[in-house]
Amino acid sequence: MSWNNKLLNNKFNFNNLYSLGEMERTSSESMKPRISHLEDSDSKNLGGIEYEGSSNIIELDEEFTYTEQEERQLVRKLDYFLLITIFWMYLLSYMDRTNVGNAYKSGMDVDLDIDSSKYSIVLIVFFIFYVIFEVPANLVMVKVGASRFVPAIMCAWGVSTGLTALVNSYAQLIGLRVVTAFFEAGFAPAILLILSSWYRKNEQSKRFSAYISAAILSGAFGGLIAGLITQHLHNSHGIAGWRWLFIIEGAATVAIGIIGFFTLLPLPQHMKPSKGFTERQIKIAMVRLKRDNVDNDSGDGISPLQALLGNVKSARVLMLIVGYMVIVGSSTLSYFYPTLVAGLGYSGSMIQYMTIPIYAAAFVCNLVVAFFSDRNMHLRGYILSGLLCFAGVFSVVVVTCYGYTVRYAMLCLMASALWAANALALSYAASTLADKDSKTRGVGLALINALGNLAQIYGAYLFPSTDSPKYIKGFGVITGMCFLGCATYFLSAVYTNRRLRKFDLENI
Incomplete structure (x- = not known):
């Protein structure tokens, strides 16, 4: 007996099918029109919990149809707006996170009197506060909206990165690294939520791969770029090369953040006809995700x-x-x-x-x-x-x-x-x-x-x-x-x- 027949004959909730087994997407045409959202339960009966006051019941419009060509066009448009923007955002995020190491090797250690033990503390402080702020930041993002939240925090940590060029002591450096961690903490989990909210499950690995490839390319060429900046701009206008590194990368981060206000899409449930997306395309996006059992x-x-x-x-x-x-x-x-x-x-x-x-x-x-x-x-x-x-x-x-x-x-x-x-x-x-x-x-x-x-x-x-x-x-x-x-x-x-x-x- 097929999965679809079992689900229909038993009138059982479809919602845990993929999350339990990572199985291939089940055809939506044979689904019941009402899908009750289940809590991720470890109980024996796999029972679902409906939270009072939340819209946990989603109606699927079985009459709504669209062609494969329409879906392909939608996915291409999503890639154009999301993947390109996210790629450059993560590239700058990764560079901003690691540029302190390049600066340390380029004279910051001498100018700020930082030895290896102090440098380790600089790294650890960033990651501690980065971890602390991640979950609260994502809760704020869901409330505020991704298309405003992510570019805003990117501009903020870009400014913080640029201001690092002004530090004159170890304490000031620690303070700015905490501020940078505060703003940057919301970026990665927000991007994970955005990608998982717009793409079907059988489309996600390639998109996450494109996202991670930004870090790979940053690792490959970030050191070379940092070397060119610190070497050729050292003492230009009386500013040390490692300070120029923070100035340039901070300015680039702010620039990409500003572009993000115009290109990054909100979560599907917050999307309105704009940025070239019609009302029909938005509905196609929502329906295809619901049929793939993605809860938005x-x-x-x-x-x-x-x-x-x-x-x-x-x-x-x-x-x-x-x-x-x-x-x-x-x-x-x-x-x-x-x-x-x-x-x-x-x-x-x-x-x-x-x-x-x-x-x-x-x-x-x-x-x-x-x-x-x-x-x-x-x-x-x-x-x-x-x-x-x-x-x-x-x-x-x-x-x-x-x-x-x-x-x-x-x-x-x-x-x-x-x-x-x-x-x-x-x-x-x-x-x-x-x-x-x-x-x-x-x-x-x-x-x-x-x-x-x-x-x-x-x-x-x-x-x-x-x-x-x-x-x-x-x-x-x-x-x-x-x-x-x-x-x-x-x-x-x-x-x-x-x-x-x-x-x-x-x-x-």
Whole structure:
């Protein structure tokens, strides 16, 4: 008996179908016209909870039809407005987050009397406050609206970044890093919510891959750009090169933020005919998402505490948090590419140049995995498990083999697996939470992203220069984390598929 017949014969709620098993999209034509939104429950009966006062019942217009060409045109228009804007926003976000490291190497340490221990505190303070502010920021975003909130905070952290050029003491630098973290904290979870709210589940991996590719390209060329700025503008108009770095990148961030006011789309439920989108196109967008079981209800009847507890009590959300923490913690390896490449025998400008092939390999792998996983949505959890398993094996080879060529090749393969896992983990999480209202889904994605970024704190201490050239401690920890992530995502996939099979048997 097919899934559709089972659902019709048993009059059972369709809403947990994908979130439980990451199965392929079920045809909407055979769905009941009323879909009741279920809370992500770990109870035996998978019962749903309808919150009083919220619009938890969505009516599907079964008479409304549209052609495949209309849908393709809509998706192209969404890509034009969302992907291009988000790509440049994240590129600048990632550069603003990491430019303090480039400034530190370009004279800031001397001018502000910052040693390595103080520099570590500068990094840690940013990530601590970044994590603290993520969940509250996403709650504000759902209330205010994405098209105003995201560009506004981007302009704000751009100004904060530019003002960093004026600091004259370690304390002032710490203060501005806290301010920058305050504004930037809302960006990543807001973008995750926007992408998961506009695209169907079988479209999301490629879009999250495009999003992550901005960070990959920033890592590949950000150091070179920073080097050109600090070298050629040093003492121009009496301003040190590292100060110019903050001025230019801050100004660029503000410029992209202003453009975002005109190009970034609000969440679908807040969208009005504008920016070239007709009323029919907006309706197509909403209907196709509802038929794909993506909930865009605002969750007005759910309090922030209810949204938080609903995610914290979910075993699957907790597994997603653990898995993403492992990926982010292992990905701190990217901060040490120059250090590791130097340990392989390269020196001078060749260190920076030899990091570029690592990012190039990651860029290609990221795109390939995204296309494959969108075509095989039910395998996303297993693909993640496999990527982390490969990364762990490559890490073991790096620790046990000290030939420069082999170690460099292993670094390229590790980077490819970890960057691809990062993008896929985000689309996997967004798809898993697709049946939740915007508020609950926003809090869930913010929790995953926030707690995942906590891993950057301990990741910053994995590769001290005293461990060169073997770095046994760093690669040993990453190996353990990769295998933990491999087991976590594998158990997550098995867990959801077993529950789906049980759901299948109980409703024949």
